[in-house]
Amino acid sequence: VPFPAEEAAFDFALLRAAGGAQRVLVAATERRTVERALTVLQEVRVRPASITIAAHDLVVLLERRPRAERAVWIHRVGDVADVLMLDGNALVASRSIAVPDASALVAEVRGSL
Structure with a gap:
């Protein structure tokens, strides 16, 4: 910790x-x-x-960015990633996904946008 x-x-x-x-x-x-x-x-x-x-509570760490911007927050440990989609400071979607490698993670994020 x-x-x-x-x-x-x-x-x-x-x-x-x-x-x-x-x-x-x-x-x-x-x-x-x-x-x-x-x-x-x-x-x-x-x-x-x-x-x-949960990782959802970490959104406050992004307060320095303009509120009108969109962001993707990714927390990856091993082959699993928590992906949070933000619109300003609002959480609009989240999910945990299996990601065997970085290219799979990129494909999942692109597919979500």
């Missing part, structure tokens, strides 16, 4: 075992990200069942 471990909030989920090996999904984010979401919910007296921190 790109921040000190003591500032991390994390959780895990056991996934379906494959071939005798146990798979585990681990998610981590800065603790303050979770605390902000919890504060908002507490103010309106809502108790969350869960909190999801």
Whole structure:
């Protein structure tokens, strides 16, 4: 994680075992990200069942660009990419896709535009 471990909030989920090996999904984010979401919910007296921190929340990192511009946000790990289509600061589409190589990713993005 790109921040000190003591500032991390994390959780895990056991996934379906494959071939005798146990798979585990681990998610981590800065603790303050979770605390902000919890504060908002507490103010309106809502108790969350869960909190999801996803790539969709990273749109705020693009605030420096003009609001009228369109952008594609891609987060690729291995053979899977999360692709977000933005119109200004509005998320208009998102999906996770299998991308074995860079040319497949380019083809998927071009097909989405």
